[in-house]
Amino acid sequence: MNLTNSEYNFSYYENLFSSKSPQRELDINELIEVVKYGYIKEDIDLLRVSDNKEKYNKIKKSKIPLVTLSGIFTERNSKGLQDHSGLIQIDIDHVENYDETFKKLTSDEFTYVAFRSPGGKGIKAIVKINPSESTHLEQYYALEQYYLNNYNIEIDPSCKDVARCMLLSYDPDIYCNPFSEVFDECFMPVQEETKKEQAQTIHLNLVETDKEHIIEQIVKQSEKNNIDITVGYEAWIRVGYALSSTLGDAGRDYYHRLSRCNPDYQEAKCDRQYKHLNDRNNGSISLGTLVYYAKLNNIEVHFPKHVKPNGEEVIITTSEGKEAHADSKGLFELLKEKRIQLARKENIAAFRVFSNATLNEMCERLPETREEFLELNGVGLKKVEQYAMHFLPIISRFKGVEGSVKLKADKVSQQQKSSTYKLNEKEEELFDKLKQLRLRLSRERGMKPYWIFGNSTLTDIVQFKPRDKNQLLEFKGLGPTKVDWFGGEIINEINQIFSEV
Known part of the structure; x- marks a missing residue:
């Protein structure tokens, strides 16, 4: 197996007993090497043949090393995340038909790495996602739906935890597709039970659209009516990001005021959490999220202009309170x-x-x-x-x-605006040549042709005809690894058919 690149790094721990703080960092190449070449084969073999639960757990907790795949951590919890790796693990437990399920996963365009679990009865997979703590949870839920809808596979819900540990294993048949696609969809299931259906809805009629004014009014209503819009860890995190995106460090006081409505509020913990969120915020969660959680908890925000039945106004408010x-x-x-x-x-x-x-x-x-x-x-x-x-x-x-x-x-x-780019005779010749090149490369590496490059990338290359590797790097789906691998062959095909301008 050709090793992939080492841009994906994460924390490594000797075993579950020593997992409070990491021993060092590991990259994806090293993980693949450990699993494929049996660095812990003896312990894994003992684990797989153990029929005593107590002995099994002892081996699992004391002998098997692990990583926090989704990033670099100072301690193994969400607060300790320093840098998200852009990876998420997928655990599929108690697989009935292992070979069939493994084949499905390894044929999927999003599967980066897949191997047999330490216990031998499940599969661990690795998928590339957006390297962001703020969207990690939504990406997990989207993947949960993806596997269920496409393969009728239920994945372990524990994988939604950004600090979830991945126990290493032994599998000489470990699968790796360095060119797997990044899964960038997000999904957050609506939990209707979080909305206080029996409570009377509070209509908050705003007189201005200044962002801090909106926040102040929501916080006041929350305090006045003792409404906790941060109930649940997910809501607490997202509300914090919304305040940070809108006000930066100035949102800290509002975060405390909202969090005090929760019976488990601790001032020091809340302060650390806001600092953590503010330091790592990428701005993807906005004020609309705060308005959304207020609405879930019966605080209905009405902006100065909103859609009326008679159509007098033209500003439309989305479900998260954003004006379109x-x-x-x-x-x-x-x-x-x-x-x-x-x-x-x-x-x-x-x-x-x-x-x-x-x-x-x-x-x-x-x-x-x-x-x-x-x-x-x-x-x-x-x-x-x-x-x-x-x-x-x-x-x-x-x-x-x-x-x-x-x-x-x-x-x-x-x-x-054109539905398809129309190829001339020479471009059709180049298109066919590059398809043949793609097919040959895929067969040489035992890969699907679309893992080499997709049809949209192929069409773009034919249309714009790059003349050197630097220009090739501008095309979506072609990174440095691929350009170094076969970029020269693409340029040669172009130059053979088209003369320099």
Whole structure:
């Protein structure tokens, strides 16, 4: 097996008894080496043949090393996370048909690494995700839905913990696809029970839209009515990130005031948590999240302008309290809102309706008809029948607000308005040559052809005809490893068919 790159690093611990603080850092190459070449084979063999539960647990806790796969930690809990690795582990326990399940996983485009669990009856998989603590939980839930919907596989819910430990193992047949895709979908299941259905809804009518004013009014209502909008660790974290994104360190006092409504409030712990969140915040969670959690707990925020039944106002408020203005970002929020509504109605993850990439393409191409809708990536006839009637009116209304049915005239958007790039004779020849190259490389490495590069990348290469490796690096799906591997062959094929300009 060719080892992958070592850009993914995480903390290493000798065993579960010594897992309070890490001994050192490990990279993905070292993890694969330990598992494949049997560095702990003797202990794993003892574990797998043990029929005594007490003996099994003793070996497991004292002999088997582990890593916190999702990052570098100073201590093995979420507070100790220093740097997210961009990886998440997937545990599948008590697999009935191991070979069949393993084959499914290793055929999946998102499986980076997969191997037999230490006990021998399960599978551990590794998936690349966005390297962010703030979206780790949502990415876990999206993966949970992904495996259930695509393979009828239930994954261990403990994997949602960013500090979850991965016990190392022995498997000479460990699988690795260095070019696996990054899973970037997010999903947060709505837990209706968290909403106080019996409580009277508090209508908070704002007189201004200053962000700190909005926060102050929500906090005042929370304190006045003793409403804990931070109930549950997930809510506490997300509310903290929302305050940090909006006010920075100035949000600390509001975090304390909201947290005091929780019976388990501890001032020092709350202060440490806010510092931790503020230091590591990437801005992906905004004020809208605070408004959303207030709404879940019966504090309904009404902005100075909102949609009325008679249609007098034109500003639309999304489910997380974000105002959708007449620009491309506003349209994306409106489409996301509709996607969430449909997903909840069908009880599926939102990305099963449409991915973020498809929503972005809707914003760029602004389809007007079912035929144009069908041309979008990720949209087939079935989805046209299911969803076009819901999304096309939103796009149509948006274009009316914009006062134009055309995209802004720039070079990139004009290219995107064409459903497909039309190849000339020489480009068709290059397309075929590069497909043959891709097939040969995939066979040499025992990989799926799309792991080498996808059709969209292939089309872009043919269209723009890069003339050196630096230009190749600009293409999505081609990183330094791939360019070093076969970039020269791509350039040679281009130069053989097209003369230098």
